[in-house]
Amino acid sequence: xxxxxxxxxxxxxxxxxxxxxxxxxxxxxxxxxxxxxxxxxxxxxxxxxxxxxxxxxxxxxxxxxxxxxxxxxxxxxxxxxxxxxxxxxxxxxxxxxxxxxxxxxxxxxxxxxxxxxxxxxxxxxxxxxxxxxxxxxxxxxxxxxxxxxxxxxxxxxxxxxxxxxxxxxxxxxxxxxxxxxxxxxxxxxxxxxxxxxxxxxxxxxxxxxxxxxxxxxxxxxxxxxxxxxxxxxxxxxxxxxxxxxxxxxxxxxxxxxxxxxxxxxxxxxxxxxxxxxxxxxxxxxxxxxxxxxxxxxxxxxxxxxxxxxxxxxxxxxxxxxxxxxxxxxxxxxxxxxxxxxxxxxxxxxxxxxxxxxxxxxxxxxxxxxxxxxxxxxxxxxxxxxxxxxxxxxxxxxxxxxxxxxxxxxxxxxxxxxxxxxxxxxxxxxxxxxxxxxxxxxxxxxxxxxxxxxxxxxxxxxxxxxxxxxxxxxxxxxxxxxxxxxxxxxxxxxxxxxxxxx
Amino acid sequence: xxxxxxxxxxxxxxxxxxxxxxxxxxxxxxxxxxxxxxxxxxxxxxxxxxxxxxxxxxxxxxxxxxxxxxxxxxxxxxxxxxxxxxxxxxxxxxxxxxxxxxxxxxxxxxxxxxxxxxxxxxxxxxxxxxxxxxxxxxxxxxxxxxxxxxxxxxxxxxxxxxxxxxxxxxxxxxxxxxxxxxxxxxxxxxxxxxxxxxxxxxxxxxxxxxxxxxxxxxxxxxxxxxxxxxxxxxxxxxxxxxxxxxxxxxxxxxxxxxxxxxxxxxxxxxxxxxxxxxxxxxxxxxxxxxxxxxxxxxxxxxxxxxxxxxxxxxxxxxxxxxxxxxxxxxxxxxxxxxxxxxxxxxxxxxxxxxxxxxxxxxxxxxxxxxxxxxxxxxxxxxxxxxxxxxxxxxxxxxxxxxxxxxxxxxxxxxxxxxxxxxxxxxxxxxxxxxx
Numbered sequence: 022x023x024x025x026x027x028x029x030x031x032x033x034x035x036x037x038x039x040x041x042x043x044x045x046x047x048x049x050x051x052x053x054x055x056x057x058x059x060x061x062x063x064x065x066x067x068x069x070x071x072x073x074x075x076x077x078x079x080x081x082x083x084x085x086x087x088x089x090x091x092x093x094x095x096x097x098x099x100x101x102x103x104x105x106x107x108x109x110x111x112x113x114x115x116x117x118x119x120x121x122x123x124x125x126x127x128x129x130x131x132x133x134x135x136x137x138x139x140x141x142x143x144x145x146x147x148x149x150x151x152x153x154x155x156x157x158x159x160x161x162x163x164x165x166x167x168x169x170x171x172x173x174x175x176x177x178x179x180x181x182x183x184x185x186x187x188x189x190x191x192x193x194x195x196x197x198x199x200x201x202x203x204x205x206x207x208x209x210x211x212x213x214x215x216x217x218x219x220x221x222x223x224x225x226x227x228x229x230x231x232x233x234x235x236x237x238x239x240x241x242x243x244x245x246x247x248x249x250x251x252x253x254x255x256x257x258x259x260x261x262x263x264x265x266x267x268x269x270x271x272x273x274x275x276x277x278x279x280x281x282x283x284x285x286x287x288x289x290x291x292x293x294x295x296x297x298x299x300x301x302x303x304x305x306x307x308x309x310x311x312x313x314x315x316x317x318x319x320x321x322x323x324x325x326x327x328x329x330x331x332x333x334x335x336x337x338x339x340x341x342x343x344x345x346x347x348x349x350x351x352x353x354x355x356x357x358x359x360x361x362x363x364x365x366x367x368x369x370x371x372x373x374x375x376x377x378x379x380x381x382x383x384x385x386x387x388x389x390x391x392x393x394x395x396x397x398x399x400x401x402x403x404x405x406x407x408x409x410x411x412x413x414x415x416x417x418x419x420x421x422x423x424x425x426x427x428x429x430x431x432x433x434x435x436x437x438x439x440x441x442x443x444x445x446x447x448x449x450x451x452x453x454x455x456x457x458x459x460x461x462x463x464x465x466x467x468x469x470x471x472x473x474x475x476x477x478x479x480x481x482x483x484x485x486x487x488x489x490x491x492x493x494x495x496x497x498x499x500x501x502x503x504x505x506x507x508x509x510x511x512x513x514x515x516x517x518x519x520x521x522x
Numbered sequence: 523x524x525x526x527x528x529x530x531x532x533x534x535x536x537x538x539x540x541x542x543x544x545x546x547x548x549x550x551x552x553x554x555x556x557x558x559x560x561x562x563x564x565x566x567x568x569x570x571x572x573x574x575x576x577x578x579x580x581x582x583x584x585x586x587x588x589x590x591x592x593x594x595x596x597x598x599x600x601x602x603x604x605x606x607x608x609x610x611x612x613x614x615x616x617x618x619x620x621x622x623x624x625x626x627x628x629x630x631x632x633x634x635x636x637x638x639x640x641x642x643x644x645x646x647x648x649x650x651x652x653x654x655x656x657x658x659x660x661x662x663x664x665x666x667x668x669x670x671x672x673x674x675x676x677x678x679x680x681x682x683x684x685x686x687x688x689x690x691x692x693x694x695x696x697x698x699x700x701x702x703x704x705x706x707x708x709x710x711x712x713x714x715x716x717x718x719x720x721x722x723x724x725x726x727x728x729x730x731x732x733x734x735x736x737x738x739x740x741x742x743x744x745x746x747x748x749x750x751x752x753x754x755x756x757x758x759x760x761x762x763x764x765x766x767x768x769x770x771x772x773x774x775x776x777x778x779x780x781x782x783x784x785x786x787x788x789x790x791x792x793x794x795x796x797x798x799x800x801x802x803x804x805x806x807x808x809x810x811x812x813x814x815x816x817x818x819x820x821x822x823x824x825x826x827x828x829x830x831x832x833x834x835x836x837x838x839x840x841x842x843x844x845x846x847x848x849x850x851x852x853x854x855x856x857x858x859x860x861x862x863x864x865x866x867x868x869x870x871x872x873x874x875x876x877x878x879x880x881x882x883x884x885x886x887x888x889x890x891x892x893x894x895x896x897x898x899x900x901x902x903x904x905x906x907x908x909x910x911x912x913x914x915x916x917x918x919x920x921x922x923x924x925x926x927x928x929x930x931x932x933x934x935x936x937x938x939x940x941x942x943x944x945x946x947x948x949x950x951x952x953x954x955x956x957x
Contacts, residue, residue, distance in 0.1 A: 156818040187819055243618075360951075363944045380651065380853040381617035389938040412815055419860065419914055426915025431938070479863030479914050511825045512798075522817050522828050 068286045069305035071313060076179060078229035080218055082466075085490030087111040089126040090471060093135035098142040098445040098460035102438035108140055110467040113490035118461045133485075139476055141441050142461050143198025143219075143468030143488065146414050147326070147373050147448035148353050148407035152202055152217075152225070153178055155186030156411065157507070166205025167212060171249050171264050174237065175310035176212035178202045182225040185505045188411040193219050193494050193503065194520035195415040196470035196483035199230060199459075201452055203238045203353075206328040207248045209255070209264045211238035213314055214326060216452055220488050221503045234453045236350070237318045239265070241329035241338065242384050262337065269345040272315030278306045279316070324350040324453055330384035332360035339368050351451045353407060356388045359395040362402065371403035371451040372396045375413070376420040376427075393421075393443060394428020394435055405451060406443045417444040422477035437477050466490075494520050548925060549573045551586035552906060555595030558873075560602055560881045560895040570600055572902040575925035580896045593920060595906050601876060602896055603661025603683075603903035603923065604859065605883035607811045607843040608765065608791055610852040611652065611663045612645040612681060627670030637723070637757075638749035639676030641665045642693040651852055652685040653932035658856020659911065659918040661903035662691070662883070662893060666765065669700045673708050673719055677753060678765065680887055682903070684923050695887050696789065697757045701777065702768040703823050717776065722746075724784055727754035763787040763886065765811075770823035771798035778806045789886050791845065793835075795826035800838025809841035809886050814865035816847070832878070833869030842874075843882045863912035875912060901925070 088110045095106030097118060107124035109116040117124045126132070153165035164181035167173040182202055192200065197219050204211035214236035217228040242258065250256035255264050285303040292298055317323040325342075329335050329352045342349050351371040352358065356379065358365060358372035365372055374396070379388035389395070397404040406421045408414035425440035449459025458466045467490035474481040486494035495501035504519040550572040557568025559580055569584035570577060586592045616622035624644035627633035645665055655663075666678035675698035680691045700708060701716055709715030723746060730737040730751045738748070756762035768777055769792045778799075781788045790796060793810040796803060803810065814832040819825045828834075835842050844861045846854055862875040870878075884894030892901050902925035909916035921928040940955030947954070 156820050157822055157824075158820050191817060247618075359938070360941045361944075377854060377857065378848075380615075381848075383616050383619050383622075386616060387937055389934045389941075391938050395938075395942070411818055411820075415817075416815070416864070419864075422914035423860075426917075429915070430917070431942070477914065479860060479912055480867045482867060508819060508825070511819075 068283060068290075071308050076177075076226055076229075078231045078233075079224065079226045080220065080222070080229055080231055082113045082489030083220070083491035083493070085110065085113050085467070085487070085492070087116075087127060087130040088487070088490070088492075089124070089130055089132045090135050090140055090469070091121045091124070091132060093138045093140040093471065094475070095461065096139065096141045096438050096441040096476075097462065098441055099462065100438055100442060102436075106140070108461055108469065110469065110487060110490045113467055115461055115463055115465050115467050115469070117463055133471065135471055137474070138484065139472040139474065139481070140461070141196070141418075141470050141472065141476060142445040142459055143470055143486065144196045144417050144444050145448040145452070145454075145459055146192070146197055146200040146408050146417060146444075147351060147405055147451055148409045149192075149200045149202050149411075149414055150205070150409070151188040151192065151200065151411060151414070152182030152184060152186045153204070154411070155183045156188050166207045168205070168207040168248055171208050171245055171255060172210045172268050172311060173204070173208050173212050174210040174268070174312075174314040176204060177215065177235075178204050178213060178238075179215035179225050179229065182215065182217070182228075184222050184225050184228060185507055187505045187508055188414070189219055189221060190503045190505060190520040191411070191522065192414045193486055194483060194496070196418065196472070196476075196486055197414055198468040198470070198486065198488050199449070199452075199454065200414070201236060201326070201448075203236065203326060206238070206240035206244045209239060209245050209261055210268060210311075210315070211240060213323070214238055216454060218488060220491075220493060221505070230454060234322060234324055235314075235317070236324045236326045236452065237314060239325060239327045241327060241334045242331060243382055244328070258334070262341065265341060266344070268315060269319070269341075269347075272312050272319055273345065275306075275309060275312035276316035276319055282306055319345060319347050321348060324451070326351050326353055328353045330354055330356040330382075332357035335361055335370075336364055339364060339370070350453075351403075351405065354385075354409065355396075356385050356392070359389055359392045360387075362396045362399045365396065366399035366402040369401070369403070371405050371447060373405040373407040373448070373451070374424070375409075376406060376423040390423070390427035391431055391433070393424035394431070394433045397428065397435055397439065397443070398433045403447050403451065404443050405447045407448070418472075418476040418481070419479060420444075422479075425477065437475065440477065496521055548575075549578075549587050549590040550593065550922070550925070550927070551584070551590040552593045552595050552600055552904065552920075553584075553586060555598045555600035555906060557896060558599065558601040558876055559897065560873075560877055561897060562895075564873075567596075568600065570896055570904060572904065572922060572925045575902055577896055577898055577900050577902045577904070579898055593906065598919065599907040599909065599911055600896070601905060601907070601911060602880040602894055603905050603921065604659050604855070604879050605843075605894060605903075606655075606660055606663035606845070606851070606855040606858060607789075607883040607886055608666050608678070608845045609663050609855055610666065610668060611655070611683075611855065612647060612649050612665045613641060613667065614852050615646070615649055615651065626668035626675055629670050631670070633670050635747050636670070636672035636750055637674035637676060637697060637753040638747065639667050640693065640753075641667050641677060641679040642690055645679060645681065645690060647681070647685045647687060647689045649685075650933045652683055653929070654853075654934055655855040656683040656685070656921060656923075656928055657918065657930040657932050657935070659859065659905040659907065659921060660855045661905065661921065661923045663855060664695060664883075664887070666696070666698050669698065669704070669708070671708060673701070673705055673716060674699050674723070674750065674754075680889070682923050684926070684928065692887070692889070694756065694762065696763045696765050697754065698765045698767075698791075700767045702770055702773045702792070703821050704767050713773065717780070720780075723750070723754060724758055727751045727758045731755055731758065757786060758784065760785050760787055763789050765789045765791050767791045769794040769796075769821070769827075771795040771826060773823065774799050775802060778802055778808065781806060781808065792847075794824040794831065796840070797828065797831045797834035797838075798826050800835050800840055803835070804839040809843065809882065810835055811843045811845050811886075813847050814844060814861050814868065814870070829864065829868040832865035832875075836870055836874050836878075841882050841885065843878050843886065859912050860914060863914070866912060872912075 091107035095103040107121040216230040216233035355372040446459040449455040471485040557565040571579040610625040614625040667676035669675035705716030881894030904922040906920040
């Protein structure tokens, strides 16, 4: 019973279920419990659940004809490289990938001769603030960091995302097809992230990656103590940890309260005892947005994205995750990941890194250019290159190239087929969308980039970008180059802005 | 000849002497490389002879002088060292750490001086940023202050990247001022305020120059510190370049009028919309230091930002160089080659990109007779790359500054070596890899 209750709670906190789905599952529960049926007829709506997905994705792939891309060097994102390869996109999905001769396409479909070009999965950025810190950057649009309390687990990044941010278009022109928008790092708990498909829409709901789990942004080290040191704390790293732990204790209690309620409700609903049935249904606990998010993280339904630069702090966080029984998905900005790459691999935690940014604060002083490659070199590791920048997101391929080159210089065997994983499959895995995107495998979303050359060259550019099979960016076709509202009609109409600007 | 020019010459003389003393009797022959002289044609199997800190000979089929250290550069690229045209190198160790950041007065504190601030007073040649960026092929840099609450930031210095005690090559190389939105923010939040203020500064500086004794005795509004006005003298007499942070095309047109009216030497920094006024900039002989990777309407003054800025300015005949605006890129001057590669991908001719990394910076600061190309007589800042310097996976193999081969070891390399092996070992990591 207890276990079932936990699962029910898990389902309700997981953003993956749509509102409708949630109602259906509640109805199913009722059907299997005749007593509850009777209660429902009396006006009882079944077990109370906070809305599962109150701002559901309305994203729908755009129409896409079948396309065969052939003759290219294909990096699959699974660690494979196919020279003279081909990929077939059909019905928005990848239908086949393989050697050019081996991929059989239906007669008469669009065929792209991609000789001399490279094809990769769409790029995935696990750390972006697009939409929350959009262009233009003004007080009016600065919506990325709820710097009002050390714990703002109740805020959701999607409520700040301005879908008209021109940065989305620039990222698209750089091959980015999915991204996670995170709240800023001022707070111990920054709030929920949102995962988007990089398809322009009037609404953020129209961009939301269907059924993607939520993430929770947390921050180690300098930022929270700097921001709150003279505002009631935390003022130290030990204060940071005390803050996390107190919040986890509260979240565990909240989770138990809801689990207990679900157990009690089920018992009541299933009861054959007339006296018991006469009583009112057990009352649901009050909702708390902050604790709802934290409880979801404890349940494993919300993925923890922990901004953490220093090696020693990462290992302390790992211990804390054991203390409270949760899992850290990814350490972001993991400048010192190379110092504890073994710990990260053993605990199945990804490290999201820059290739060479460093020094802007003391906890960023110790980077090495081989950081990603050293993390990669560990068995069962998960190295990710992230941007945290509206400029950097436009060249994640270049960042991966630099990190790859530095690794090779010290004898780490890493080539483009491996390094592409750092900006595609690994971030997708860390974000929990790897069953749908991040690699070129049959059945996955046709999120595909055609580069005009080796994407690990500084001279390469994304030429065509497909999302769910739809050609949404084409360097040579202005009609396939999105322009945001803000940019239209500027500079005496001379200038058009747009993705390839 | 003004006093400041005199001082500059003296300084170059000293730097030259230092180079001579350390590089004396050192002769190096770099043989059979792909030599990019920058000012001449590419020499496919080229040789560069370095003697006594200077480039002695450049050409094909040269003979290595007897006793010379010979470096076989076949399959390698030989070019002048990268000259970073603006940075906070040596001023900023840790950006957000007040104690380790001398780049400028902290904003909001109302510190009274501005133009008088001088990078050489804070320049730290022992900064770990120097060897890290030297290993990336950067051999010269402008070390420039960052503005606090006032328009002017102060005086920039040109340094070599040896990290040596005599590594300041040219103090007082330029004055830095914030205009455009950055200027407006410091002038009552309006561009009118910034133009009125900068004119007033220069008028006062001229008034002081016309009769210093009278100016000091005369009753006047105490608007500007005397030391700032004194520091602006080489700016108003047109000998010292004024580095102007500015982006918007209309602001730039105002700057051209202002430059002509006051007969100034101007270098634009930023210039995200400079391409819109390329012909005007060319006619006014104003070079632009830009970030070729910047393409967002980040502020209203950047609406025209485009990856093609560099290519379009070059096409218009405007001299360009690159910077990395992240903290002026002090941490990653080594990425200027990546910036240049991106400019090439957006249409800038390859050789123009190499020039933008070398000779153009030298010309902006009147050092083209000393630096920026591989020509006999010039200071031997030479880098041998293991491939295309603009590519992402290439690196310098050998770096010469003042004709002296440089140590490419640095703190990041040492940290990497320390932690390559994460096993417990016989002793803790603190005992490893520090050599």
